Amino acid sequence: MHDTLRNWHAHSLGKAWPAGPRVLVLGAGMAGLVAAYELERRGYRVEVLEGGPRIGGRVHTHRFGPGPGAPAVELGAMRIPTHHRHTLEYVRLLGLEGELRPFTTLLSEENAYLRTANGFVRIRDAxxxxCEDFRRELAVHRPGLHHTHEVTVFGAWLTAVVDAIAPPDLREALRDDLRRQLLDxxxxxxxxxxxxxxxGDRVDLHSLFAAHPGxxxxxxxxxxxxxxxxxxxxSPALLRLHGGMDRLPYGLAGRLTGPVRLGHRVVGLRVRQHGVLVRVRAGGRTTVRHADFVVCALPFPALRRxxxxxxxxxxxxxxxxxxYCPATKVAFHCREPFWRAYGIEGGASYTGGSIRQTYYPAVDGIPGRGAALLASYTIGExxxxxxxxxxxxxxxxxxxELGAVHxxxxxPGMVLGAVSTAWGDGSPWSAGCTTRWGKxxxxxxxxxxRAARPVNRLFFAGEHCSTAPAWIEGAIESALEAVDGLVARGAGSRAGVSGHHDPAGAL
Ligand SMILES: Cc1cc2nc3c(=O)[nH]c(=O)nc-3n(C[C@H](O)[C@H](O)[C@H](O)COP(=O)(O)OP(=O)(O)OC[C@H]3O[C@@H](n4cnc5c(N)ncnc54)[C@H](O)[C@@H]3O)c2cc1C
Structure with a gap:
């Protein structure tokens, strides 16, 4: 699939490229692709430049082998909350509504494991x-203090959820908060x-926080x-896309008439009064393009370079x-979904240690081709x-580490392959996801x-420009805002894109 999109012109497949004003979109993640799609709908001629070898950015489905029956795992985004209306609108628009399935999340599969002070236990027995762990920890810091059964249950489960998901400093912050004020x-x-x-030894944290926002x-x-x-x-209100989350970006790219140029790395940007110069490195050559409008959907860490x-x-x-907060995912291709023998049909274990969370993706592939295990999902340090x-x-x-649980x-022969992505400082294309913690x-x-504000004819999009950072929803929201701004600004203006080799080094 990737190769067919390389420097791909849909109009060479028989679609007509609109005759309207031209825009360069930088980055073929969800923000860039939604911006390109919406601009084309409004009659703009759009070209997308992507530095990497594939589209989708932080939506990245890895398949262990060729063809649709290969076991798949999400190395980037994996779930869609049901209240993310923009994301679901594009799912519908791309005809993928019938491919939505419930996403079983952490603590939802009773047979999965949870780390306690005395080792791993099934969630159903946790x-x-x-509660014993929680009481013991509390007794060290607030000796003599006794809480009711209900309050202990609350503290124990909130601690388990935060320990599973949050980076170390937030895990510590929770303990401080519990001791100082939250339990009271x-x-x-x-x-x-x-x-x-x-x-009555489980607590529904969602209904509790919703009922008592204080x-x-x-x-x-x-x-x-x-x-x-x-x-x-x-939350129980999560969905996934059967066949892989990358059906979203590939679906969008398939609807574009303009080219999506892979392997076109943006290395310079210069905002001028009547447009933007974009310096691009591709195939060992550097060219400078002039565009009347640019939508820059690159993550800020990429832009800093x-x-x-x-x-x-x-x-x-x-x-x-x-x-930005780094995130790393490590996945194994297993000979068989051995976890099913333990009654684990999905969801996740809180494995802690260096690996933190382990997800059991739905086994959708052809039997006999093995199964994908998201062995580790970590964020932060x-x-x-x-x-x-x-x-x-x-x-x-x-x-x-995971061998201790499984x-x-x-x-021998159980793990057929491994793959991982570290979305951090070492990545050329992003450095994890935006955080606004503590603000x-x-x-x-x-x-x-400030992040979203355009500079003359350079517009910005990406999850970092949105009210929903670190979600696909945010990437889409930001793209729609950038498109509205560009259309308002561009109405009736003269527009064009030109490209040339850059002997004089105009940037
Ligand atoms: C591990 C992980 C788990 C996540 N889980 C979820 C989830 O479950 N649900 C959810 O909704 N969201 C999730 N997210 C967040 C979601 O993936 C992102 O918010 C969203 O995909 C960001 O889209 P974007 O277009 O803003 O950026 P990106 O997808 O990063 O797109 C930017 C594009 O720009 C390209 N680029 C970078 N530098 C250059 C350059 N110099 N020249 C040309 N191109 C360049 C990149 O290669 C990339 O394709 C997760 C993210 C991560 C990392």
């Missing part, structure tokens, strides 16, 4: 050990309607802003200051540490607006 706040609300299980005041800055993501990621001129001081400042290792060392470490992995809603909006 309540008691988790929770003690003041009626927890009974939110307890689950025959013994509890958020008990979570300090960084944790408070991350809590939404934690609750979303463990590019020579830019003509940006004002505030734009340069926000370009430098937006923070743990992701950065794995990202700094060579792939070989990273895969070995994950295999050894000894089947250590059997107030007002500060978040100020940063978003």
């Amino acid at each position: 309540a008691r050990p988790l 706040l929770v003690a003041g609300v009626d927890l009974l309607p939110h307890l689950r299980g025959a013994a 509890l958020r005041a008990g979570c300090s800055g960084r944790l408070g802003t991350f809590l939404d993501d934690i609750l979303t990621e463990t 590019i020579r830019v001129s003509g940006l004002d001081a505030d734009k340069l400042a926000v370009l430098d200051s937006v923070q 743990e992701a950065a540490r794995l990202g700094r290792m060579s792939p070989r060392r990273r895969h070995r470490l994950v295999l050894e 000894p089947e992995l250590l059997r 107030s809603p007002e500060e978040c909006e100020v940063e978003r607006a």
Whole structure:
């Protein structure tokens, strides 16, 4: 599929390229592709430049082998929350609605495992050990303090969720918050309607926080802003795309009439009064393109590596200051989905250690071709540490650690292959995802607006320019805003794109 898109002109397949004004879109992730699609719908002639060898950016489905029956694993985005209306609109627009399936998330598969102080237990048996761990930890820091059963259940499960998902500093922040104020706040609300299980030893954190928004005041800055993501990621209202999330970007690219040029790395940008110069490296040659309009959908860390001129001081400042959190995923191609013998049909285990979370993707491929296991999903420092290792060392470490939970992995011939992506500082195309942890809603909006603000005819899109950073939803939202701005600005203007070899080094 990738090769057919390489420097691909849809009009060579018989589609007509619109005759309207021309725009260069930089980056073939979801933001760039949505921007390109929407601009073409409005009559613009669009060309997309992508530095990497594939489209989709941080939507990256890996297939262990050729053809649609190959086991697949998501190395980037893997789930769509049901309230992400832009994302679902494009799913529908691409005719993929029938391919949506429920996504079973962390703590939803009762037979999956959870790490406790005394080793791994099945989630269905985890309540008691988790509550014991929690009481023990609390007794060290607040000796003599006793909480009701309900409050202990709340503290134990919230700690388990945060320990599974959050980076180390937020795990510490949660413990501080619980001791200082959160448990006292929770003690003041009626927890009974939110307890689950025959013994009332589980808690529905989603219904609890929704019913008592005041509890958020008990979570300090960084944790408070991350809590939404934690609750979303463990929500029962999540979907996935059967056949792979990359059906979204490939579906969009398939609807474009203009070219999507892979292997075209942007290395310079210069904003001028009547347009933008874009310096592009492709096939060992550097050319400079002049465009009347550019939509830059590159992540800011990628943009920081590019020579830019003509940006004002505030734009340069926000370009430098937006923070990114690394993420690393390691996947194994297994001979068979051995976890099914343990009743695990999906969902995830909280494995902790260096590997943090292990997901069991749906076994959708042709039987006999094996199954994909998302052996490790980490963010923050743990992701950065794995990202700094060579792939070989990273895969070995994950295999050894996960082998303690699933000894089947250590059997000869069980692991047929391994693949990983470290979305961190070492990646040329992004450095993880935008975080605004610790910022107030007002500060978040100020940063978003500064990131998204166009500079003359250079428009910006990408999850970092949105109100939903680190989600596909945000990438789409930002693209729609950039397109609206460009259309408003471009109405009736003279427009064009030209390309030439750059002997004089115009940038
Ligand atoms: C591990 C992980 C898990 C995630 N899970 C989810 C999830 O479950 N659900 C969800 O909705 N979202 C998830 N996200 C977030 C989601 O993937 C992103 O928010 C979204 O895909 C970002 O799209 P974008 O277009 O802004 O950026 P990108 O997808 O990063 O696109 C930018 C493009 O620009 C290209 N580029 C970079 N530099 C250059 C250059 N110099 N020249 C030319 N091209 C260049 C890149 O190769 C890339 O294709 C996850 C992200 C990660 C990393």
